[in-house]
Amino acid sequence: MTDDRLLLPDPQNDTYALDGRRIVLVPVVSGPRTCVFALDRTDLVWIGYPLPGLGRLWHADAGPRPAPDGDALALVVGDVRARVLRAVAAPAAMGDVAARVGCSPANLTHHCVRLEQSGLIARYREGQYVRLGRTVRGDSLVELLT
Known part of the structure; x- marks a missing residue:
C-alpha cells in the first residue's frame, strides 16, 4: 500500500477507487x-492470496524442483518453460501444449507471456484457437542448450 492506494499485480494497469468499500482478504488454495x-x-473488494505453507501438505520439500541433471535449457529458463519450448518445435494449439507440458491453461499462459516477452515464442490466433510456435531466437536457444 502506498499513500492511500493499494497496488495489485494487474497486467492491465487499471486504477479502481474503493468508494468506501471494505477490503476482505481471502486465503485461497493456489500456486505460491x-x-x-x-x-x-x-x-466490498476481495483479494485472494495463496494460503501460506500449502505446498508442504503434498510435498515433503515444497521448494523449487531442480532441473533434471544435464538439462542446460531447464537450468537457464526453468523446467516448465523448457518443456514449453520443446513442445512447440512445430506450432501447436495452447490446449495441446498444456496437456503435453502437464500444466493448467492459466499456468501455461503465465509462462508463455514470459517466453513471448523474451522473443522465444510467438502466439497467434488461428480460428478459435491460440497457437504457439518457437521463433528463430527460440530455435537457436534450444539448439544451443540441447
Whole structure:
C-alpha cells in the first residue's frame, strides 16, 4: 500500500477507487505467486492470496524442483518453460501444449507471456484457437542448450 492506494499485480494497469468499500482478504488454495481479486461488488473488494505453507501438505520439500541433471535449457529458463519450448518445435494449439507440458491453461499462459516477452515464442490466433510456435531466437536457444 502506498499513500492511500493499494497496488495489485494487474497486467492491465487499471486504477479502481474503493468508494468506501471494505477490503476482505481471502486465503485461497493456489500456486505460491497467485493473486486473485474482485472489484465488481458494490459492498466490498476481495483479494485472494495463496494460503501460506500449502505446498508442504503434498510435498515433503515444497521448494523449487531442480532441473533434471544435464538439462542446460531447464537450468537457464526453468523446467516448465523448457518443456514449453520443446513442445512447440512445430506450432501447436495452447490446449495441446498444456496437456503435453502437464500444466493448467492459466499456468501455461503465465509462462508463455514470459517466453513471448523474451522473443522465444510467438502466439497467434488461428480460428478459435491460440497457437504457439518457437521463433528463430527460440530455435537457436534450444539448439544451443540441447
